Amino acid sequence: MKFDPRAGEDTLWRYADALAVPDLGLTLGEGRTPLIRASAEGEDGLLLKVEYASPTGSFKDRGAVTLITLARLLGAERVVADSSGNAGTAMAAYAARAGLRAEIFVPGGTSGKKLEQILGHGAEVVVVEGSREDTAEAAAARVKETGAFYASHVYNPFFHDGVKTYALEIFERLGAAPATLVLPAGNGTLVIGAHLGFTALREAGLVDRIPRIVAVQAERCAPVAAAYASGATEVPPIRPGPTAAEGIAIAAPARGPRMLEIVRETGGMVITVSEDEIAAAHATLAARGLWVEPTGAVAYAAARRPMPGTAPGEIVVAPLCGSGLKASL
Ligand SMILES: Cc1ncc(COP(=O)(O)O)c(C=O)c1O
Incomplete structure (x- = not known):
C-alpha cells in the first residue's frame, strides 16, 4: 500500500492511493472525522473518534x-x-x-x-x-x-477496504499506532476494516505493530464473545435477547471466525457490556455534549473500564460510531 495522503483533500479520497477502487468522483464528504479526548479530566489516554459526524451519521x-x-x-x-x-x-x-x-x-x-x-x-x-x-x-x-x-x-471486501481508512486517519493524526483499538462488533466491518488498515501500514513499514483489537458485544447478543471464551474458532449462532444496541445485534455473524482470528492475533479480546452499562455510557457521553445512538455508546462503555493489559497513559481509541439523531434508548 502507498500511504501518500492527498494534500487539501477533505474526503475519503485523501487516501486514494491506498484504496482498491479508483476515485470516480463519488463523495459526500465522508472520512476525516475528529479524534477528541474522552473527557476534559481523567481517562487520559482514551480518545474518541467521532464517526457520527459522517455524512449519513455513521462510519x-x-x-x-x-x-x-x-x-x-x-x-x-x-x-x-x-x-x-x-x-x-x-x-x-x-x-x-x-x-x-x-x-x-x-x-x-x-x-x-x-x-x-x-x-x-x-x-x-x-x-x-x-x-x-x-x-x-x-x-x-x-x-x-x-x-x-x-x-x-x-x-464484499471492497466495503472493508473503505473502512480501513478509519485506521489510516488515526495513524495520520497520531503519527503512530495507538496501543489499543476498542471496537463494537456485530458483523465485524469495523474490526476487519481497522485491522486491514493497520496491517497495510505495518507492511508499508510505517508502524511496527498492529494495535491490540478489543471487540465489544452487547451481553444479550454476544455470539463472538461466547466463542472467544470457549476457545472456539467457529462462531455458533446464539438465541439473542433484546438489546438497545440494535446495530450490533447479530446472532449469527458470517465473519465471526475472522473476528476471532483478529482479536487473538493482535493480543486483544472479546468482551461484553450490559444494557445498564450501555445506558450509563450513553448518559455520560450526552452529559459531555456527545449524542450517539445506543450502539454508538457500546465501545465507550467498554473502553472506560480499566482495560486489562493497558498501561496507564497508553493511547486507547474508541469510535462514537452512530448518531443519536437516528435511534434512542
Ligand atoms: C452505529 C453502529 N455501530 C457499530 C456497528 C457494527 O458494525 P459491524 O456490524 O460491521 O460490526 C453498526 C452496524 O450497523 C452500527 O450501525
Missing part, C-alpha cells in the same frame, strides 16, 4: 463510498443491500449520489428514523419480518432474481 459511509464506486465501475444500474439500519442508510445515500437505484432489505423493528432516511434518499425499502439472517436471505434471493449488484457490507 458505514467509509465502506459505502468504495462499494458503490465499485458498482459504478462495473456498470451496475441497480443495487441491493441488507442491513439493520446504518449500512442501509449509507448505501441508499451513496447509490442516490451515484444515480443508481437501490433496494434495501431491513429487518422488522429497524428504527423509524433510519427507514425515513433510506426512503428519503429514494431507495425502495423491503421490511422482512424475521431474523437478521432472514433479511440477508431475502436480499440474496432478490439479487439472484434481478441480477442487481449485491452491495453487501458483510461479504
Whole structure:
C-alpha cells in the first residue's frame, strides 16, 4: 500500500492511493472525522473518534463510498443491500449520489428514523419480518432474481477496504499506532476494516505493530464473545435477547471466525457490556455534549473500564460510531 495522503483533500479520497477502487468522483464528504479526548479530566489516554459526524451519521459511509464506486465501475444500474439500519442508510445515500437505484432489505423493528432516511434518499425499502439472517436471505434471493449488484457490507471486501481508512486517519493524526483499538462488533466491518488498515501500514513499514483489537458485544447478543471464551474458532449462532444496541445485534455473524482470528492475533479480546452499562455510557457521553445512538455508546462503555493489559497513559481509541439523531434508548 502507498500511504501518500492527498494534500487539501477533505474526503475519503485523501487516501486514494491506498484504496482498491479508483476515485470516480463519488463523495459526500465522508472520512476525516475528529479524534477528541474522552473527557476534559481523567481517562487520559482514551480518545474518541467521532464517526457520527459522517455524512449519513455513521462510519458505514467509509465502506459505502468504495462499494458503490465499485458498482459504478462495473456498470451496475441497480443495487441491493441488507442491513439493520446504518449500512442501509449509507448505501441508499451513496447509490442516490451515484444515480443508481437501490433496494434495501431491513429487518422488522429497524428504527423509524433510519427507514425515513433510506426512503428519503429514494431507495425502495423491503421490511422482512424475521431474523437478521432472514433479511440477508431475502436480499440474496432478490439479487439472484434481478441480477442487481449485491452491495453487501458483510461479504464484499471492497466495503472493508473503505473502512480501513478509519485506521489510516488515526495513524495520520497520531503519527503512530495507538496501543489499543476498542471496537463494537456485530458483523465485524469495523474490526476487519481497522485491522486491514493497520496491517497495510505495518507492511508499508510505517508502524511496527498492529494495535491490540478489543471487540465489544452487547451481553444479550454476544455470539463472538461466547466463542472467544470457549476457545472456539467457529462462531455458533446464539438465541439473542433484546438489546438497545440494535446495530450490533447479530446472532449469527458470517465473519465471526475472522473476528476471532483478529482479536487473538493482535493480543486483544472479546468482551461484553450490559444494557445498564450501555445506558450509563450513553448518559455520560450526552452529559459531555456527545449524542450517539445506543450502539454508538457500546465501545465507550467498554473502553472506560480499566482495560486489562493497558498501561496507564497508553493511547486507547474508541469510535462514537452512530448518531443519536437516528435511534434512542
Ligand atoms: C452505529 C453502529 N455501530 C457499530 C456497528 C457494527 O458494525 P459491524 O456490524 O460491521 O460490526 C453498526 C452496524 O450497523 C452500527 O450501525
